[in-house]
Amino acid sequence: MTDQDWQVARVEDLDRFGPNDEGTLWRPVRRRFDVRAFGVNAWTGAQPGDRVIEKHREPDGPEELYVVLSGRATFELGEEEQDAPAGTLVFVRAGTVRGAVAAEPETTILAVGAKAGELFEPSLWEEWYLADGYRRRGDLDRARSLMDDLVARAPDVWQAHYNRACFESLAGNTDEALDALRRAAELNPEEVKRFMPTDSDLDPIRNDSRFAELVG
């Protein structure tokens, strides 16, 4: 944070969180500059085949503009695929499936999003992405602390409890993990039951009898 009215950064110098299991690197931009009027982040696939933009639909979400800053991406848009070299702009309305995979090394895409006709509020997914980023860097305590804060601020958001469960599980805190998982399942049983069976973060607590009860 700075009280200067302007800030400068090079894309190459932006933080890199990850890669996640699909090869995606998150490069925070909104957080970096404290942008308050729209969401904006950059994503990088270091190698061809790495996913740059996760496949998702934004069911009641923002409209999003993607700008290929470097490299070359293959966009998935609905049922179609589109080649997108650097300098390509892709605009997608909410509710449409979209994703992007790197076709060349160091493919970086800027993603800008906001909801038309509404006041902008930062998306909460940034919170658990940040926490997971710290976890992948080996700072599990920071990940747990971030999720504790989020659960306090946003107690009705199932992902906050679910991610807290994951980090507590990895930390060996079985009771806390199961408690958090239970609260997540109460908020969104469908999504929680979808993730639980294959989420390796939950392996440490998978054999607890209480875990089986939650899946049931």
Add this chain to the structure above:
Amino acid sequence: MSEEPKWAIARIDEIEARDTWIPVREHLGIHAFGINAYRPRDNGEIINDHTEAGSGQEELYIVLDGRATFELDGEEIDAPAGTLVFARPESQRKASGDATVLVIGAAPGEAYAAIDWGASWPFHRESLTAYGEHRYADALAAVKQGLAANPDHAGLNYNYACFATLAGETGDRTFEHLRRAVELFPPFRAQAREDEDFASVRDDERFEEALR
């Protein structure tokens, strides 16, 4: 019922430019934030010297290719391709060089709204050329032509008021156009208060009336 397409794709160098302005937002049909791109003018200027105090917009600039030099609150910053510049509304900013600069903007605490120029662009363009050369009567004439074709275009109504004021035409009709502009596009209310074009009528009670 017409439905907007679910997605749109464009190469930046394939979007029909309006002189050195590439109207990205209008081309792609974006409603949630502003986005445009700019190429250098003959004098090397890419982003003119300005603040966004009138609009209250935060802006994120991205140098897409080439190399630019930004001046931010008096400080000179080298900005090769891959440089991001974030500016709060109060910041004085300009950029020059040989680069394509993308700009994303919106005002925090407001739902974003924008003006599409569409068919009014040629009239607007002509008026801007005249305005730049201080030929305010000619600028007004171009706007009047545009309004004949599109009387409810918010931007044309606003510019009528600006150019008429600068040309010394401060009859009631001028303020009627300002009132209509604000009615059609409320963000013009705050913009008019900061707009130097209205300096000579700022104390006229009809000015404040028009902005109510």
